[in-house]
Amino acid sequence: MVWYDIVLRLFIAIIVGACIGMERQWRHRMAGLRTNALVSLGACIFVLLSVMLDHDASPSRIAAQVVSGIGFLGGGVIIRDGFSIRGLNTAATLWCAAAVGTLTGAGFLVAAILGATGVLLANILLRPIALFMNQKSKEESPEQTNYFLSLTCSEEHEAHIRFLLMHMVSSEGIGLKELYSEDVDSKQKVCIQATLHCSTNAAVLIEKIVSRMLLEAGVTAAGWKTSLDLEAI
Template identity: 45%
Template structure:
């Protein structure tokens, strides 16, 4: 087998398989999209590409092949990222697949210790840092859970006032806010009305209001939508 002993190819592929499966086992246990088989296959594939360059040294450089593996796995990782209601899901899984390819490259190159350390680091990052991230998120939520007041304002055509008032109430209460007051005011000789809502939120932040603004801004009768923290009488 060229510059390799007969046992080195199966040994490198075996290590790539075991380490990739070890990384994927944690993903499978958490019911992620790229689980046991995916990470094992990514690791084996990366090892095979590196082995090809090792077995044909006159035509290929292992480092150049490794750079191609990184680019190819980048496209694969992008396939597990999903946009869900403005939020991105699967980024951690995509990063795990990318790291598993690195493990496979190391195993294919015969650097077994580095490959094992890399796989262990990936699993530790997914397990240990997960709980740490949740604690940080929980503290952030607890900090924002105090009651807050908001003022929301939408400018619409006079003929659409009743419809827009109903939409404002529906959108804001659906976000978990308590509606304290809803007022309408004619804008001088413009044929438009300003619908103003005063709200209280217990733990609700700007994200829900931004979603309500996005929904209402699509209404053809609305010319402007704005909001801010506080319920004082200054203009928005």
């Protein structure tokens, strides 16, 4: 392999990686222009190494190791925010940038350019379609609100009460957004707080859950309110 072939592959790897990263940078994502360019370049370098070692290394085996390594980078940009996950699209874009760099390092320049074009089209053209589908889904679904449920029980019954509450919420098809416990003064009491997400006309269902929890041993108080009640205060 001559030097200008190496330079050409490295240059194209940077260009196609940067093109993918420009779209991410424009949307202010964590992995932007430089990150995607470096991922593509790094993948290209690893494959070039296997190519230049002649019979000592298999390009396909090196490419497989690149794919495994990208998993660690992808995990770094995925963030859990409550019960929602952010960064999956950015992680997938990094994975695609590595694939494009691998193609470039192996000498498949046209395929690399076409692959980068496909990644850009997927991120740019499919975004408004996804937003439209999400908006239509919200419009067609019944109006949702948050319910804040509070239970006071003894410390020894805390684990059982939490498990029972989660089971009842799940069996009724109610979304559980938050669940935590905190001590109540020094009376060996625990206050269990839960944030539930369901339709605005689910008051009867929430009251049913609260009434059932009051029948449990160790529960001394229970109540609930909606986010609309809090806004009215």
